[in-house]
Amino acid sequence: MTWSPDLLIIVTLTFLLAGTVKGVIGMALPTVSLGILAATLGLKEAIVLMLVPSFVTNVWQGVIGGNFTILIKRLWGLLAAMLLGTWFGAEALTMTDTSILEALLGVTLIGYGIFGLLTPELPTMKRRERWLSPIVGGATGILAGLTGSTVLPVVPYLQTLGMSRDAFIQAMGICFSTAALGIGIGLTGRSLMPPDLGILSAIGVLPALLGMMVGRVIRVRLSEQRFKQVFFFSVVVLGAYIVARAYIL
Template sequence: MIWTSELFALVAVTFLLAGTVKGIIGMALPTVSLGILAATLDLKEAIVLMLVPSFVTNVWQAIIGGHFVSLLRRFWLLLASMGLGIWFATEALKIEDTAGLKTVLGMTLIIYGAFSLVKPGMPPVHRYENRLSPLIGLATGALAGLSGSTVLPVVPYLQALKMPRDEFVQAMGICFSVAALSLGLSLQSKQLLPMSLGFLSTIGVLPALVGMIIGQSIRKRLSEYRFKQVFFVSVIILGGYIVTHTYIL
């Protein structure tokens, strides 16, 4: 990839926007950044650029909150199976034509946005947690390895466990941090992580953090419910654009 002023501007604006969204609703930096970057760049490049800002912003969320150790003990099997799923699924990124994988990403965004808007009643899953966690982890890891997206099905699953809000937010931070780290290690082992892109991904950390500060300031004066509605509709539109752009435009 040739570094240009346009590329730097794309990275800066993307992570500033993604960080702002995360500052407002407490999540979605990988979703926003990956969606925007994949709409303009190759999917493999988009995934690599997303890694460092995603890890840095989520690892803080993972550690702070007072439940880190207990959540690791509770979800270690989910996290381990997620890493395993990512490791095997990233083999698909070795192919030259990633149109099919972009479609997976686009459809994942559409389903995620629609699910979040509709908020269907989730059946209680506490009794089956030990059996479901490794399956959810594998499925999330497989989708993450194929498309870079780490939201499905782990976020709805965590919601169905009906944890207290602080634990839920911290559990998401842990899952997203492990996913970003696993993606990075897997891509590096398969020689799909160019140093130049890794450096550019590191540059994206600063605008992401600035965006989070801006978002936290905006959140105090904005209806979070209304913003989430607009955001998830935008996610659906972005997913539709990625699918359409891949095959038609």
């Protein structure tokens, strides 16, 4: 891919915005960056470009907070299944038509946005956690390997485990960084991670971190509930656009 000024501007602004959203609500950097980059550059390029910023920011989120060891012991089955799932998902990525994958990403974003807008009360799954975690991890990994999206079904599932807010945010960081690692390994092993895109992905770390700092400032001045409503509505619109782009536009 040619590094044109337009490309650098798109990547920089995308990760600045994605980092800002993550700074406000503690998640959604892959969602925002994937949605915008898939709509402008294509899904496979978007998946590669979001990997390094997603991994770095989520490792930071996952390590800080004091619950890291406890969460690793609790979620190891989910994380192992997620890594395995990303391998199968990345394999399917090489054999599936791009328009189908873009539509799948769009549908995933729409579902995620609607879930966020409705914020339904979910039943607790703590008693089923031992056998349900590997299933959720595997499903999340497969979907992540196919589309790059790491939010479903793992985020709603984590909400059913009765964690504190801090532990929940830290658990999301651990899960998202694990998925990014698995996707990176899967794509590299299948020669789907060109060095030029890998370098450009690394460049995206700086605006992502800057955006996170901006987001933290916004968080103390803005109603988090109102911001989430605007954000999730925007995700639905973006997902609908990606589906339309895949089959209509």
